Amino acid sequence: MMRTEKEVLSQFQKWARNNELIRAAVLTSSRVKSDSETDFLSDYDIELYVSDLSSFKKNDEWLKEFGSIMVRWPFKPRSTGFKNASWLTRLVLFNDGVRIDFQITDQLEIEEDVYDSGYKVLLDKDGITEGLLEPSYSEYIINKPEQLEYETLVNEFWWDAYYVPKYLWREQLPFAKYMLDYSLRYSFLHKVIEWHIGLKNDWSVETGIFGKRFKEYLDDELWAEWKKTYAGADLEENWEAFFKMIDFFRRLAKNIAKKLGYTYPEEVDKRVSNFCREIREKKRE
CATH class of the missing domain: 1.20.120.330 (Nucleotidyltransferases  domain 2)
Known part of the structure; x- marks a missing residue:
């Protein structure tokens, strides 16, 4: 049976609180937008701010905490150009149908307007998200062409x-x-x-x-x-x-x-x- 959103986020937060490498975690995308319709196929887009990337680059052992994996992308941990090369991508579909898209970085300074399309702070051990601005949700608004x-x-x-x-x-x-x-x-x-x-x-x-x-x-x-x-x-x-x-x-x-x-x-x-x-x-x- 597929886990509920409450179960997924509760499981994640428990893991993140007990992992010293995790300094902050931010939920983004459809699950934080009030006007978005989510369903059982909606992803969990989570950005992790960590003190050391090396263990996340080495292998995917840490993902076992969240269940058995059906398939993942990319096959091996690497940057996929999300924001910049300092971000590591792990997109994971678990056997119960839950999908979590992790983006991971060891850059612990966050630009104040980086989450203009919406966010929810799941965890912040060092206060690095305290300066974030309220989202205007304007980043992807259609612009009139010149x-x-x-x-x-x-x-x-x-x-x-x-x-x-x-x-x-x-x-x-x-x-x-x-x-x-x-x-x-x-x-x-x-x-x-x-x-x-x-x-x-x-x-x-x-x-x-x-x-x-x-x-x-x-x-x-x-x-x-x-x-x-x-x-x-x-x-x-x-x-x-x-x-x-x-x-x-x-x-x-x-x-x-x-x-x-x-x-x-x-x-x-x-x-x-x-x-x-x-x-x-x-x-x-």
Whole structure:
């Protein structure tokens, strides 16, 4: 049976109090935000401030305190670029389904605004968290794009767009899927969706990583259109999804330009779209 939040945090705090290396511990992310909906799959994001990192770098023996491990990442203790190289990452899924993401550092000075997205001090033996500011929860708020940022993104979307029909026509599905579902979607379309949502909400909301809260902010019509930009492995389905995606992108990007007084590249859109249709209609010999 999966442990409850009360059981997990009680177990952690007991361990941390009795471990001299642990000087402070801070809970972050969804479990400290009042407007977040957590469920049995929600992680526990815990940052540990320790007096010595060496034993944590050596092995994962200390993790046994929290249960049997199903899987962990990275495989061996190392820094993964969280904040900077002085942080050690141990993301752990235990056999009862509880997941704890530990970030560990021996830097015992904390910048006062580092937890602007929310925090809860679980333990502080030396008072190193006493100067922390109250969070404003503004770090991930969607920002209004400057004109150059908007125009650069929209024009670069159309540059990458033609790669999809190019490789669909060649029936080289892996490359086409990469361009459709990674490059176009995550590098360009998601940003335009964020701007659309920010515009609709006075630039005062955030949508989570990889658009996980898009459904909360898109109306039913847009949500239905957005889902049509996905496809499986069938070539024809991907052709349809691609044209649905550029239509969806165009609709949002043009509205954003109109509202912000920016310029949408109509001619670039027209030329690239026409070329993409020509590629689709070209017969293979």
